[in-house]
Amino acid sequence: MNWLNPMQRSLPLLVCVLFVANAQATEFNWSGFMTLAAGKTISGSVEGKNEIGIDCPCMISDFSQSGVIDSSWDFAADSKVGLQGNLQISDQLSLTAQVVSRGARDWDLNLEWVYAGWQLGDNDLLQVGRKRLPLFYYSEQQDVSFTYPWVHLPPQTYGWEAVNYNGINWNHSFQAGDWSGLINTFAGSETRKDNDYMKIYNGIDSETDTKWRNIFGAELLMNRDWFEGRLMLMKSDTQSRLVSDNEDWSAPAEQMLFGASGLIDYQDWIVSAELFFSDRTESYGRDLAYTLTAGKRLDGWTWYLTHGLYQQKIYADNPLELTDEADQEKHRLSSLVVRFDVSSSAAVKVQLDHWQDNSGDWFKQTYGDANAISLSYDRVF
Amino acid sequence: MKKILLVPLALFSLSVAAEIAVVVHPSNAAALNPEAIAQIYLGRSKSFPDGKAALPLGLPEGSKTTEMFNQKVLNKSGSQIKAYWSKLVFTGKGTPPKEISSDAEMLELVSQNPSVIGYIDKASVTDKVKVLATF
Numbered sequence: 001m002n003w004l005n006p007m008q009r010s011l012p013l014l015v016c017v018l019f020v021a022n023a024q025a026t027e028f029n030w031s032g033f034m035t036l037a038a039g040k041t042i043s044g045s046v047e048g049k050n051e052i053g054i055d056c057p058c059m060i061s062d063f064s065q066s067g068v069i070d071s072s073w074d075f076a077a078d079s080k081v082g083l084q085g086n087l088q089i090s091d092q093l094s095l096t097a098q099v100v101s102r103g104a105r106d107w108d109l110n111l112e113w114v115y116a117g118w119q120l121g122d123n124d125l126l127q128v129g130r131k132r133l134p135l136f137y138y139s140e141q142q143d144v145s146f147t148y149p150w151v152h153l154p155p156q157t158y159g160w161e162a163v164n165y166n167g168i169n170w171n172h173s174f175q176a177g178d179w180s181g182l183i184n185t186f187a188g189s190e191t192r193k194d195n196d197y198m199k200i201y202n203g204i205d206s207e208t209d210t211k212w213r214n215i216f217g218a219e220l221l222m223n224r225d226w227f228e229g230r231l232m233l234m235k236s237d238t239q240s241r242l243v244s245d246n247e248d249w250s251a252p253a254e255q256m257l258f259g260a261s262g263l264i265d266y267q268d269w270i271v272s273a274e275l276f277f278s279d280r281t282e283s284y285g286r287d288l289a290y291t292l293t294a295g296k297r298l299d300g301w302t303w304y305l306t307h308g309l310y311q312q313k314i315y316a317d318n319p320l321e322l323t324d325e326a327d328q329e330k331h332r333l334s335s336l337v338v339r340f341d342v343s344s345s346a347a348v349k350v351q352l353d354h355w356q357d358n359s360g361d362w363f364k365q366t367y368g369d370a371n372a373i374s375l376s377y378d379r380v381f
Numbered sequence: 382m383k384k385i386l387l388v389p390l391a392l393f394s395l396s397v398a399a400e401i402a403v404v405v406h407p408s409n410a411a412a413l414n415p416e417a418i419a420q421i422y423l424g425r426s427k428s429f430p431d432g433k434a435a436l437p438l439g440l441p442e443g444s445k446t447t448e449m450f451n452q453k454v455l456n457k458s459g460s461q462i463k464a465y466w467s468k469l470v471f472t473g474k475g476t477p478p479k480e481i482s483s484d485a486e487m488l489e490l491v492s493q494n495p496s497v498i499g500y501i502d503k504a505s506v507t508d509k510v511k512v513l514a515t516f
Binding site for chain 2: 029031033084086094096098115117122123125127131132140141144146147148171173175178180182223225226265297341343344345347380
């Protein structure tokens with residue numbers, strides 16, 4: 001069992017103490033989400049157990065949580081359940097905590113988020129604590145599958161070594177004519193021990209710690225009628241160490257991340273695009289990823305077609321000494337999703353994925369091409 | 382003759398039942414277009430045009446009136462609304478309008494509080510509230 005660390009263990013106690021002490025002045029609400037998903041590869045270019053220890057043909061469905069769909073029906077890769085509690089201590093002050101249990105992490109119970117929120121005015125909200133790092137459009141709701149089209153978020157764009165962070169952020173909402181806007185500025189750091197993302201590269205039984213320090217970033221969201229657009233920019237230092245090899249922390253390497261997305265939801269049509277770019281010259285080079293989606297609603301059913309690309313560029317003489325022939329990663333994923341809304345809070349999805357790999361030798365021989373089918377039942381409560 | 386008269390009356394009563402009224406306190410001088418009403422109900426705007434606080438209230442999620450309100454005013458299905466609020470709730474950025482159990486209770490709350498904005502079946506409207514718009 002992956003028990004909570006000491007800081008995380010004390011926080012639920014704090015929540016209970018606060019609740020008891022201020023019982024009359026407080027209001028407690030809870031909400032939850034779940035996904036029961038099953039997936040299997042139908043075919044692929046790699047056969048048998050790969051270097052990482054996965055039975056291929058195989059397809060990565062969730063980089064951040066090392067969710068991999070393999071050659072037998074598997075409920076682990078995308079299934080999860082989460083509960084969120086919100087304690088309204090006063091008109092301005094609230095406390096939020098979220099626990100999640102995932103199949104991809106052996107159903108360990110994890111206190112993922114704990115943060116205090118302070119409503120400074122009608123339009124300003126300050127949050128302090130541990131919460132989701134808003135790298136992508138669907139970042140903050142990435143575990144609530146009910147709220148997005150796919151069984152698993154497009155893996156070409158979604159999923160990096162850091163998912164949550166400890167820090168502070170300030171949300172400022174505003175109106176500009178017919179547009180509603182939100183600016184969120186955030187700062188903090190994240191140390192991820194035994195990082196699941198790294199297991200995809202270093203092996204199921206490996207142990208890698210990663211650190212993102214001096215995180216500074218901002219996101220801007222604008223919406224009007226049927227359109228929503230988003231821009232995100234952040235920078236941080238990155239470090240890692242392969243614990244299973246007794247390594248020391250690597251020297252901090254700066255990275256700059258940029259994201260842009262647009263979503264059109266007009267009558268029965270949905271069109272969206274998301275672009276992600278990283279400058280990791282101080283590590284290996286840069287990454288580029290995008291996802292394009294078109295969808296159509298028809299009587300409770302929604303059909304989506306998605307295409308995504310991930311392309312890494314390894315520069316010559318890079319500090320990590322990677323080579324493009326061996327290490328460069330490039331792959332595309334085309335997906336068809338059919339979703340049926342069982343009720344206003346539950347949906348069933350079927351997804352077909354076609355992963356085409358054009359990577360250097362390592363990724364090609366470890367994961368390669370794959371076709372997969374996934375099914376899910378998503379619910380919010 | 383009776384049969385011919387009955388048909389138009391039946392049609393008339395059907396169209397009355399299918400309308401919803403957005404209501405506010407009688408002292409509220411606000412004039413809101415459908416877009417502005419939607420902004421309040423989606424949590425994007427927290428005040429009336431005069432700057433006074435706006436507190437939106439809704440009817441039960443599964444009710445016909447709510448379904449119609451979602452479609453006609455918010456332009457979203459029940460699932461889309463749920464997904465929209467799930468996104469905000471799970472990130473601590475907002476909470477959906479409080480649910481009131483009946484038209485009668487809604488009328489009571491709207492008539493007593495100048496900040497409240499609500500919606501009910503148009504047939505339930507009384508002179509205790511002011512109708513902002515009908516759909």
